[in-house]
Amino acid sequence: MIKLPLMIGIFLLPLVAQADGFSAAAGEEFWNRTFVDTGSGQERRCASCHTSDPRQGGKHAKTGKPIAPMAPSVNPERLTDNRKIAKWFKRNCKWTLGRECTPREQGDLLAFLRSR
Amino acid sequence: MNKTATIILILLALALLGSAGLALSDDDQDSDDDDHRKRWSRDAKPGVVSALQQQYVDECGSCHFPYQPGFLPAQSWERVMSGLEDHFGENAELPAEDARQIGNYLRANAAGAVSDGVANRSLAALQGRQGPIRITETRFFRREHDDLTRRMVQDNPQVGSFSNCEACHTRAMEGSFDEHQVRIPGYGRWDD
Numbered sequence: 001m002i003k004l005p006l007m008i009g010i011f012l013l014p015l016v017a018q019a020d021g022f023s024a025a026a027g028e029e030f031w032n033r034t035f036v037d038t039g040s041g042q043e044r045r046c047a048s049c050h051t052s053d054p055r056q057g058g059k060h061a062k063t064g065k066p067i068a069p070m071a072p073s074v075n076p077e078r079l080t081d082n083r084k085i086a087k088w089f090k091r092n093c094k095w096t097l098g099r100e101c102t103p104r105e106q107g108d109l110l111a112f113l114r115s116r
Numbered sequence: 117m118n119k120t121a122t123i124i125l126i127l128l129a130l131a132l133l134g135s136a137g138l139a140l141s142d143d144d145q146d147s148d149d150d151d152h153r154k155r156w157s158r159d160a161k162p163g164v165v166s167a168l169q170q171q172y173v174d175e176c177g178s179c180h181f182p183y184q185p186g187f188l189p190a191q192s193w194e195r196v197m198s199g200l201e202d203h204f205g206e207n208a209e210l211p212a213e214d215a216r217q218i219g220n221y222l223r224a225n226a227a228g229a230v231s232d233g234v235a236n237r238s239l240a241a242l243q244g245r246q247g248p249i250r251i252t253e254t255r256f257f258r259r260e261h262d263d264l265t266r267r268m269v270q271d272n273p274q275v276g277s278f279s280n281c282e283a284c285h286t287r288a289m290e291g292s293f294d295e296h297q298v299r300i301p302g303y304g305r306w307d308d
Contacts, residue, residue, distance in 0.1 A: 062206065063180045064276060089213065095207040 021106070027112025030105060035097050042064045044096045047108075071116040079113060167219045175210065175218060181281045184291060185225035186235030187251045189242065193222040195249050206252070234293065252278040274301035 022032075031046045048060040054071035071076045079085060093101035101109070173182045185193065198217045202206045210218070227235040241256035251257055256267035261278060269275050275283040281287045284300045 060179050063280070065179050081282070083211070086210075091207040091209050095208070 010064075022111040023105035024108070024111040024115035027108035027110070027115075030109060031112060037095075038098060046092070046096060054113050070113050072114060073116055079110060127133060168217065171214070172221050175214065179206065179208070181288060182200055183233075183251055183281070185222045186227050186230060186232050187257075188226060188249065188254070188259050189228050189239055189247065190223045190226040191201055192247055192249045193219070194227055197222065250279075268303055271300055272300070 031050075034043050034045050035052055036042070037044055049061050049067060050070055055069050055074045057069050058067040059065060060067060068078075070078055072078045072080075089101055093099065093105075106115055153284050166253070169248045172185075185206070186195075196203070197215060200210060200215065216277075223229065227239040238254060238256040241254065241259065243255075247254055257278070269278055284306075285293050286297050286299055295306050300306060
């Protein structure tokens with residue numbers, strides 16, 4: 001039962017993924033997906049602060065503070081510091097999703113940001 | 117008394133009156149603030165940024181203005197640091213070591229820990245009470261801003277909130293909140 005999807009997945013992988021097996025397309029879908037905060041009922045998305053285009057600058061939804069583009073292609077400092085990546089994933093996933101992002105989700109998101 | 121002596125006396129009297137005027141002139145800026153020019157906080161030295169200060173400014177200035185530690189007493193900062201998971205509605209969690217270092221920095225430079233114009237006034241206004249953790253809700257802050265309208269702040273698209281210090285306090289990053297340097301976007305200089 002597991003074998004068939006796995007075989008299909010492995011076959012399709014080169015078509016959609018980076019060499020490390022993560023999917024930029026999945027990352028993009030996740031980035032734009034709407035999550036609902038159970039406490040406030042508020043809708044939250046990565047794109048709410050970062051915009052849907054990682055090459056654009058965003059801004060903090062509450063304070064208005066500008067956020068530099070996430071794509072390393074326009075902002076070479078991005079995604080070079082592992083501690084910083086871990087810190088922001090922890091905060092932002094917990095706030096947006098209500099939980100931490102799984103390693104696969106993180107990998108897909110990074111693949112997406114690096115693909116732009 | 118002869119003429120020369122009278123003239124000299126009159127001139128002397130005028131000179132004294134003139135300088136007395138200068139000495140007594142009202143300057144609502146604390147002399148401490150002068151020393152604080154070009155320094156973000158009491159802890160800072162002009163042109164030299166300590167590693168701990170830089171860490172605080174980088175971490176705690178990534179979403180909002182990095183409020184100088186002197187605005188709140190140590191207990192308020194403790195409460196902030198122990199509630200980072202829900203930091204005024206946002207998640208501001210930090211790795212344990214960084215949180216520890218920043219906590220120490222805040223405690224060491226909090227109102228009551230340092231002798232500083234703004235910090236002392238802020239602490240005094242609390243009058244021994246615990247006080248809020250939101251700087252804009254402290255008595256000191258409210259008093260200083262009580263003559264501002266909503267149109268100038270909350271309903272002003274270029275300001276938005278009292279927590280956005282830099283929008284009006286042009287030298288906030290240099291630790292100066294002197295009202296003579298205030299420019300409210302859309303309204304110009306503050307004329308008290």
